[in-house]
Amino acid sequence: MGDLRMEDFIRNVPDFPKEGIQFKDITPLLGNPDALETAVKALSEPFRDAGIDAVVAIEARGFLLGAPVAMDLGIGLVPVRKAGKLPWHTYGVDYALEYGSATLEMHQDALKEGSRALIVDDVLATSGTMQATVELVEKCGGTVVGIAVLIELAFLKGRDKLTDYDLRSLIVY
């Protein structure tokens, strides 16, 4: 496992879901136990002693990484979902995507006042999704202690809009 390179398990799919997008497919990484374990541990590690109360994971691929990160840190998971999916009372925030726009929602009682949150997702692109999630955490009374993503598309400069936060990415393109 020592010389495993996580980037070897990311498949680049040109023109998906539409022309001009270089889609970063994480299914090879999810399908390999060593790569998956390496990724989960590397996402958790910087925040292991940061007193995190909850992992906030973003639909849908963020769930796949967020849940094992939460288990690794010994804490629970809060899902952030597309509009209309969560059954209880929600807060909502509109956001812009690299491709399209949408609304993200979180249960109003998902975090206790002052909860220290780590947000997890697969890819940081323009960061519209991440900014909306930060806003949701703060609306619910939480504090964003960190942001952990598997992949950062640095050429889109999403990081520049998140300078107030401790953002860690494992693979940078």
Ligand code: AMP
């Ligand atoms: P953004 O809001 O532009 O930062 O987009 C981030 C969200 O869209 C993440 O939840 C990703 O899953 C997804 N996403 C955006 N661009 C890509 C890409 N090139 N490859 C894979 N997923 C992407």
